[in-house]
Amino acid sequence: MRRALAILTAALAAAALVPAAAEAHGLVQRQQLPIPEWLFAWSAAAVLVISFFALAVLWPKPRLEQDAWRPLPGGRFIAGAPVQAVCGAVGVALLAITILAGYIGQSSALDNWAPTFVMIIFWVGLVFASILFGDLFKAFSPWRALGRLLPSRNRPYPERLGRWPAAVGLFVFVWIELVSGWSEDPPMLATAALGYTVYALVAQYVYGVERWTERGEAFAVYFNLFARLSIFETRDGVVGIRRPLGGLPSLERLPGTVAFTCVMIGTVSFDGLSQGELWRNISDSGVDVLGFLGTLTAARVMGTLGLLAGVLVIAAFYRLGIEGARSVGGNRSIGELENGFVHSLIPIAAVYVAAHYLTFLIFEGQAISYLASDPFNAGWDLFGTVNSGIDYTVFPQESTWYVQVAVVVLGHVAALVLAHDRALTLYGDSRLAVRSQYWMLGVMVGFTSLALWLLAQAGG
Numbered sequence: 001m002r003r004a005l006a007i008l009t010a011a012l013a014a015a016a017l018v019p020a021a022a023e024a025h026g027l028v029q030r031q032q033l034p035i036p037e038w039l040f041a042w043s044a045a046a047v048l049v050i051s052f053f054a055l056a057v058l059w060p061k062p063r064l065e066q067d068a069w070r071p072l073p074g075g076r077f078i079a080g081a082p083v084q085a086v087c088g089a090v091g092v093a094l095l096a097i098t099i100l101a102g103y104i105g106q107s108s109a110l111d112n113w114a115p116t117f118v119m120i121i122f123w124v125g126l127v128f129a130s131i132l133f134g135d136l137f138k139a140f141s142p143w144r145a146l147g148r149l150l151p152s153r154n155r156p157y158p159e160r161l162g163r164w165p166a167a168v169g170l171f172v173f174v175w176i177e178l179v180s181g182w183s184e185d186p187p188m189l190a191t192a193a194l195g196y197t198v199y200a201l202v203a204q205y206v207y208g209v210e211r212w213t214e215r216g217e218a219f220a221v222y223f224n225l226f227a228r229l230s231i232f233e234t235r236d237g238v239v240g241i242r243r244p245l246g247g248l249p250s251l252e253r254l255p256g257t258v259a260f261t262c263v264m265i266g267t268v269s270f271d272g273l274s275q276g277e278l279w280r281n282i283s284d285s286g287v288d289v290l291g292f293l294g295t296l297t298a299a300r301v302m303g304t305l306g307l308l309a310g311v312l313v314i315a316a317f318y319r320l321g322i323e324g325a326r327s328v329g330g331n332r333s334i335g336e337l338e339n340g341f342v343h344s345l346i347p348i349a350a351v352y353v354a355a356h357y358l359t360f361l362i363f364e365g366q367a368i369s370y371l372a373s374d375p376f377n378a379g380w381d382l383f384g385t386v387n388s389g390i391d392y393t394v395f396p397q398e399s400t401w402y403v404q405v406a407v408v409v410l411g412h413v414a415a416l417v418l419a420h421d422r423a424l425t426l427y428g429d430s431r432l433a434v435r436s437q438y439w440m441l442g443v444m445v446g447f448t449s450l451a452l453w454l455l456a457q458a459g460g
Contacts, residue, residue, distance in 0.1 A: 102190025324439025
């Protein structure tokens with residue numbers, strides 16, 4: 001118990017050090033709050049601690065491990081071949097429009113369909129859509145749709161690869177977004193999309209469309225993990241519903257899954273850090289040291305190192321919690337515990353995305369309405385929206401901080417619930433399970449503090 005109290009005290013102290021926060025990507029004005037901002041961090045940590053002890057008392061047996069899926073009326077039609085074919089055709093059309101727009105549209109990223117669609121609607125918007133409606137990307141994936149039309153060798157997919165190709169692919173995409181500068185260069189972004197299309201089709205030809213989609217295709221794995229937070233799930237060609245969070249315990253424990261989730265959280269963490277003065281100072285110092293490479297190359301080297309460091313810090317943080325859980329006994333190996341609790345990181349990844357990018361999607365995402373009317377800069381006005389603008393009054397900016405804190409706390413409480421439920425299953429002894437979760441509570445409080453601190457860095 002002393003060790004547990006020490007862990008909790010350290011975690012709460014970390015929460016107390018979180019400074020004022022602001023939105024990373026929206027145009028958000030700092031507002032005078034009725035209570036000090038540091039008190040929000042303490043309150044968030046307190047909610048997690050209270051939730052932890054409530055779970056220990058009120059949740060004595062695993063509940064989420066039990067399957068509670070049931071089909072929806074009309075679920076077979078929704079997931080049927082005709083609807084799937086239409087969705088796939090839409091996905092292929094959007095990919096073609098994006099590639100063409102990148103090459104022949106406006107040279108400015110702000111006025112080109114490709115960067116707006118890829119970096120806002122696809123990359124951010126589809127996360128929220130997946131959480132709400134399930135695995136939409138599987139139906140709309142242009143690579144899966146094209147792959148199903150092409151021949152395949154269907155060689156056995158090496159088990160040792162697991163989700164490692166997807167983890168590497170996700171890291172490369174975020175590198176393109178945050179480090180390379182290609183996300184603001186429409187032709188380069190179009191070239192990257194075209195290159196990834198070739199890569200995906202070749203991989204599907206070798207290993208089969210469905211196997212590659214489930215394990216190796218970065219975006220399919222990414223959106224599928226978020227979709228497990230949804231109450232909607234498709235099984236055997238039928239759409240049904242399940243209990244909230246019920247899709248996460250069934251996540252298949254494959255090699256590379258822990259790495260993939262660390263990339264999910266670590267890259268968003270770096271994005272938040274890179275918006276602030278602390279990283280600017282570190283990056284500028286590094287660029288000075290690496291000046292012999294040229295300013296642009298040195299900046300990219302520093303960005304790459306920062307992105308990798310973000311992933312490694314998250315991995316080390318999670319490993320610390322696992323090491324602590326192992327120390328309480330139960331004869332569980334590190335690998336078993338790492339893979340056993342990895343699904344509890346998915347809600348954390350989701351709230352990191354929501355806290356950092358929600359206003360970005362709400363405001364900057366509106367640009368797609370007028371870009372869609374003339375995606376190729378041909379003087380069209382297909383939908384009568386070409387003269388539309390961005391309405392910054394659609395979301396009350398003074399409420400952003402409250403929304404961020406609420407989302408972050410809710411996600412970490414969900415993570416605690418998942419971890420507690422899995423501990424009860426793994427250990428079979430409620431007392432031992434609760435003891436193992438003292439360490440995971442410290443990790444969750446730490447992740448909450450990190451999220452708020454990163455938002456503060458973005459506003460610095």
